[in-house]
Amino acid sequence: xxxTLTATGFMGLDSGLSRGMSRVRxxxxxxxxxSISETPDQRRAAxxxxxxxxxxxxxxxxxxxxxxxxxxxxxxxxxxxxxxxDVVQETLITVHRVRxxxxxxxxxxxxxxxxxxxxxIDALRSxxxxxxxxxxxxxxxxxxxxxHDASAATESGQRxxxxxxxxxxxPPGQRExxxxxxxxxxSLSEAAELTGRNAGALKVNLHRAxxxxxxRFHGEP
Amino acid sequence: MENPEIxxxxxxxxxxxxxxxxxxxxxxxxxxxxxxxxxxxxxVAVIAAVLLMHYGxxxxxxxxxxxxxxxWAGMGAVITAxxxxxxxxxxxxxxxxxxxxxxxxxxxxxxxxxSGLGCLREWVAPGTQVASMxxxxxxxxxxxxxxIPLSALLIVLLRxxxxxxxxxxxxxxGLASAAASASLLEICHSFDSAATDLLTHxxxxxxxxxxxxxxxxxxxxxx
Numbered sequence: 019x020x021x022t023l024t025a026t027g028f029m030g031l032d033s034g035l036s037r038g039m040s041r042v043r044x045x046x047x048x049x050x051x052x053s054i055s056e057t058p059d060q061r062r063a064a065x066x067x068x069x070x071x072x073x074x075x076x077x078x079x080x081x082x083x084x085x086x087x088x089x090x091x092x093x094x095x096x097x098x099x100x101x102x103x104d105v106v107q108e109t110l111i112t113v114h115r116v117r118x119x120x121x122x123x124x125x126x127x128x129x130x131x132x133x134x135x136x137x138x139i140d141a142l143r144s145x146x147x148x149x150x151x152x153x154x155x156x157x158x159x160x161x162x163x164x165x166h167d168a169s170a171a172t173e174s175g176q177r178x179x180x181x182x183x184x185x186x187x188x189p190p191g192q193r194e195x196x197x198x199x200x201x202x203x204x205s206l207s208e209a210a211e212l213t214g215r216n217a218g219a220l221k222v223n224l225h226r227a228x229x230x231x232x233x234r235f236h237g238e239p
Numbered sequence: 240m241e242n243p244e245i246x247x248x249x250x251x252x253x254x255x256x257x258x259x260x261x262x263x264x265x266x267x268x269x270x271x272x273x274x275x276x277x278x279x280x281x282x283v284a285v286i287a288a289v290l291l292m293h294y295g296x297x298x299x300x301x302x303x304x305x306x307x308x309x310x311w312a313g314m315g316a317v318i319t320a321x322x323x324x325x326x327x328x329x330x331x332x333x334x335x336x337x338x339x340x341x342x343x344x345x346x347x348x349x350x351x352x353x354s355g356l357g358c359l360r361e362w363v364a365p366g367t368q369v370a371s372m373x374x375x376x377x378x379x380x381x382x383x384x385x386x387i388p389l390s391a392l393l394i395v396l397l398r399x400x401x402x403x404x405x406x407x408x409x410x411x412x413g414l415a416s417a418a419a420s421a422s423l424l425e426i427c428h429s430f431d432s433a434a435t436d437l438l439t440h441x442x443x444x445x446x447x448x449x450x451x452x453x454x455x456x457x458x459x460x461x462x
Contacts, residue, residue: 071263081256114259116401118266119332129334136333136403218254219424225255 058083058133059127068120081110084130091134101141107225108137147236184234185227192227196222243295273326274336275396279324282392283419286385290426299426308357313425316418317348319343323415327393328369331400337349340407343414350418354437364417378436381394382420390451394458406452417444437460 056064062080069077085106097104112133120129185196198209199220210217303310319368323343327337393412402408421440 068269069263072263074260074263077263078256078260081259082253082406083254106252110252110255110259114262115334118399119269119401121268121271125334129332132333132335133401134405179353179396198290218257221251221254222258 059125062126062130063122064122066117066120066126070117070120070122077083081113084113086128087127088134091131092138095135095138095142097138097141098145101145105134105138105141108141108229109134112137115130144232144236180235181231184231188227188230191215191219191223191228195223196227196231199224240277269332269400272332273324275320275328276325279389279393279396279415279445280321283389283423285322287423287426290423294427295427299428306357308353309425312350312357313422314345314355315348315353316422316425318346319350319418320415320422322346323411323418324393325412326400327397327408327415328400330404330411331397331402333401333403337381337404337407340411343411343418347414351423356439357437362389366421376439378424379439379443381424382417382440383447385420386413386416386443386447389419390447397459400459402459409454409461410448413448414444416451417447420447 027033040239062083065073065076065080065083069080078174079210088106088236089102092102097105109130113130116133185193187203194213194215195209198204198213204212206217209215209220213220215223303313322345326339326342329339329342330337390412393415397408397412421444424440
């Protein structure tokens, strides 16, 4: 009984949330796919249920439809405009990884929003940590204008060495993306041609590689 | 010039969505929290049955008849175990309210309250004695050693889940397994509640919860 009460309470809260979100929706949805009585949340729930069974079309429609909800959640958490896309990407990857935890009898929007909120908070935290580090770095540069002294050169050499080692330990696909796009500064199309991979795969691999490197150097889980 | 961000977004996300679409395989859905709680309680019940076969139910029932507060404390521990496990499983599903974490509170209050009241009694429960420090240490070992496999089982059951609050979930795992161990201890506990005994129980429960909380973030799969 307790569960029923809680579930009902939350569904109420949730439909309020999704109503608020539908105002900022930018991704067009196919009107033919939705019956008149179905709410957007119910439609997404049905898509996710189909995706759990392996329906790729429903899954891609669902993820495209989810982008606006994730953006809204990230904005509500106070993520800066230029980092919202990172949160969207991270959330989509998490959704993919934990899609089996969704229960189709419950609200999809509540499930998605909880994950997006978490990723938004992670983004804010890692941003905060990086900003404080960068501030100290600026300070160090200002107070030690001579960057060519021996210890600085050694230190930057060591740092470059560590980075090279970290890149070498990445999975092959990610390493390739970093080398082509990051180190050799090829354009996406050049890199795609050189590696024979599609641009989307390269972008995803670069994104994952940067995340792995950030975790390694900043100790972020 | 158009804002490059607005230009780049949809394509960036489309590429990822396309990629995730190609990786899509059918998944087995997570069982509902109550069902997974029931599965875990079944294991606890099997252990209880083994202990009851070994020690018999009579000494426990005699203690409870003579001193109902011990019975209430045991009941509170069982309720705490069930509700804490349920709350942990519920928090492993994104979108469930964090208020689930309060679910074990009434059971825990009954458990702690009844145990505490037991210390104020003037008579000693039938067939028991007040435990010495050494005997209290046995309770500590019992609670901790039963909590380890019970916690491990909960962690295994939660690994496929997605706890967005891993530390809170780990605290609930610790509470559930410590409460279940204290309930099992009740079957073969020949000591009356006393300050020393209560203290060791509290110490054991706190240790189990603390160890789980400290390791929780790492052992539970990163959400």
